Amino acid sequence: MRELYLLESDVEEIGWQERALCAQTDPEAFFPEKGGSTREAKKVCHTCEVRDDCLEYALMNDERFGIWGGLSERERRKLKKLAVG
Known part of the structure; x- marks a missing residue:
């Protein structure tokens, strides 16, 4: 029987997505x-x-479409510029 191992970061990622209201x-x-x-x-x-x-x-994965974390793609772009500049 083959066992499936998930990295801790994968488990955390799945966890927040399951708790998200958008789901x-x-x-x-x-x-x-x-x-x-x-x-x-x-x-x-x-x-x-x-x-x-x-x-x-969304910021780490450069999501370019949709509303993520309450921000549009344009708003996320502005946030990234502020963080860099």
């Missing part, structure tokens, strides 16, 4: 059409206990 919500709200409203997604993120983990994941 229980319509995913289309988090990936709106260009120019579409992000209000509903951000409202969900605002009350989510793993918001910081989500934002960190």
